[in-house]
Amino acid sequence: MNQKQNKQSGGKAAKTAITPTRAEDYPQWYQQVVRAADMAEPSDVRGCMVIKPWGYALWENVQRVLDGMFKATGHRNAYFPLFIPKSYLEKEAEHVEGFAKECAVVTHHRLEDDGQGGLKPAGELEEPLVVRPTSEMIIGATYAKWVQSYRDLPILINQWANVVRWEMRTRLFLRTAEFLWQEGHTVHATEAEAREETAKMHEVYARFAEDYMAMPVIKGAKPEHERFPGAVETYSIEAMMQDRKALQAGTSHFLGQNFARAQDIEYLGEDNQRHHAWTTSWGVSTRLIGGLIMTHSDDDGLVLPPLLAPAHVVILPILPKGKPAEPVLSWCEQLAEELRGVRFGDRNVEVELDTRDLRGGEKTWQWVKRGVPIRLEVGERDIAEDSVFMARRDLGVKDKHAVKRSEFVATVGVILQEIQDALLGRAKAFREENSRVIDDLEAFKAFFTPENAENPEIHGGFVKAHWDGTTETAERVQKELGVTIRCLPEDGEEPGSCIITGRPSAGRVVWAKAY
Incomplete structure (x- = not known):
């Protein structure tokens, strides 16, 4: 079944490659991405x-x-x-x-024979x-x-x-x-x-x-x-x-x-x-x-930071119908060799050239779901213009544009670093958006309780709050809210009062629900 034809609950056509989505069922989404x-x-x-x-x-x-x-x-x-x-x-x-x-x-x-086979x-x-x-x-x-x-x-x-x-x-x-x-x-x-x-x-x-x-x-x-x-x-x-x-x-x-x-x-x-x-x-x-x-990762599958990705670039030849495939494949092989000679991080750019006899859409979606940072589509028209059609995995699936071959080879390392930096920036922004400094007990409870949160769809995250240093208080919070102390952060020294007991606190700690 084509990914675009998958059905979500309620009978609506899915717009993502992975179902359920993160918002619908995060644990199951994770398993499906893997x-x-x-x-x-x-x-x-x-x-x-x-x-x-x-x-x-x-x-x-x-x-x-x-x-x-x-x-x-x-x-x-x-x-x-x-x-x-x-x-x-x-x-x-x-x-x-x-x-x-x-x-x-x-x-x-x-081990020995047990006499019963x-x-x-x-x-x-x-x-x-x-x-x-x-x-x-x-x-x-x-x-x-x-x-x-x-x-x-x-x-x-x-x-x-x-x-x-x-x-x-x-x-x-x-x-x-x-x-x-x-x-x-x-x-x-x-x-x-x-x-x-x-x-x-x-x-x-x-x-x-x-x-x-x-x-x-x-x-x-x-x-x-x-x-x-x-x-x-x-x-x-x-x-x-x-x-x-x-x-x-x-x-x-x-x-x-x-x-x-x-x-x-x-x-x-x-x-x-x-x-x-x-x-x-x-x-x-x-x-x-x-x-x-x-x-x-997102609702279309795995997203990989380029510095650790098994492959940096995948080349997807678009073979002409009723014509020899060799000219397109030869051009793509030469491009792959050029790219493999470029350094990125502590290794050469690693390239996958997918020559399997599969429909273009099916092949593309497989690599989207595998998280390769850059996808290149190459057909006769692209070769005639000495260019490639490029898509970045950190952007939307349909966000593609033509790039001259020589320009892409010259800048592939820069593009990969841009993707690396974009992923870190995105993750930092998400953490900041979902982190709070809280001193009020009721606000603390509401932050970790969906039905009490101001926005039930967006609740939970990291809270920096005071703790009296006792195991009893930590265990009480874990039992009541499922929240644990993750660590005593290096910047947490700030005398105050425990958000739970009101007793003296040497500093703020990071509270969160956790794996």
Whole structure:
């Protein structure tokens, strides 16, 4: 069925490629964007997903850029075991308590015939092995062997890996039982060095989100009840999605000496005394892909920031009927090669040349839904005028115009950067439009309650309001309104009175509904 012929509820013809629209059913819209862009699909294993080539190419670009940023700050990659002995997790009480309910556990090491045509587990392990939900404990055990002297420090290592957290309610990219991520784990001789590392990686994540994902974020510390299990401090970047909910997009943890004490990570100092080291950990995951989708995409499908897009330009030849296709295809191939010689960001322009035998409209809509930043249509008339018909994905689908071939090749990098900047500007404007500073409790409640809002169609977002610092108050708001404290923003220091209890407050925090 042609996208223009899809039917919305009520029998009206849809004017978008994706149904339902964001306004009609945001969660279902998200799922449809993922599928229409051919990024991922649910697997036969409960809660897990298959990441398809287009989605994985996007993740590879995320990896490539972040990996370069990590190495530029002195980190190196390594790999550690998938399995963690249960006794390792038990060494840090707060850590194991935080992850216990999400752990997948291996208890046997082989299968045997059950005598009824099936298989049964056999060979019970002496100690159960946890499939890693995070690697602090197994990496820490290794570091305890590596660290002997202050001369061995700092250790600055990152790992690209998969992890398993047994989630009950899953959604592609945003929350799955198995997901891909990176986790940095560092060891330092002093508290000051470890805190500096934590802040540095927090800033790396914020720069990546804004400079590459075109996704503006708020940086800040997590309240105590929201910290990573076992951490002394946790810092996050928080982004606003188009349904005005917050997405925690990355975290950096100052672990103090908690894990070093639990795992005996000690070193001989310059003073010839034994000291426990100071450690950090930090990570982002394929959740970033979900955040990118929800920040930029529209009711026609995926919209990709050019710096991370798997392809920058797609060329769509319009082949003449009853005539040889070769002249048009040859012209398009030459154009593709010219474009591939142009640099944009840290790579050459990547081009898709779609020569499939499909109707032009069907082919066009497939690439619209996949979010390629620039589409070029090329037919005999365009070739005769040595031009291309260009459309930008950040503009309307029908917003196309002719451009001379030489001009387009010369300016493609500029156009791509304009799209990148436009997406960031649009996302920043949306966040500002849906953020408030509120000091009145009833206004606070109304902002997060559709039926009480001044405009029920536009409610919710980010609120900066005072908080008395107690877990009890935060949990009360979460229970009553479904709203949580996202972070204590870096610019939030401003004495006042808690919007809930009226008790003294050291500063404003960011409140929002969240994923």
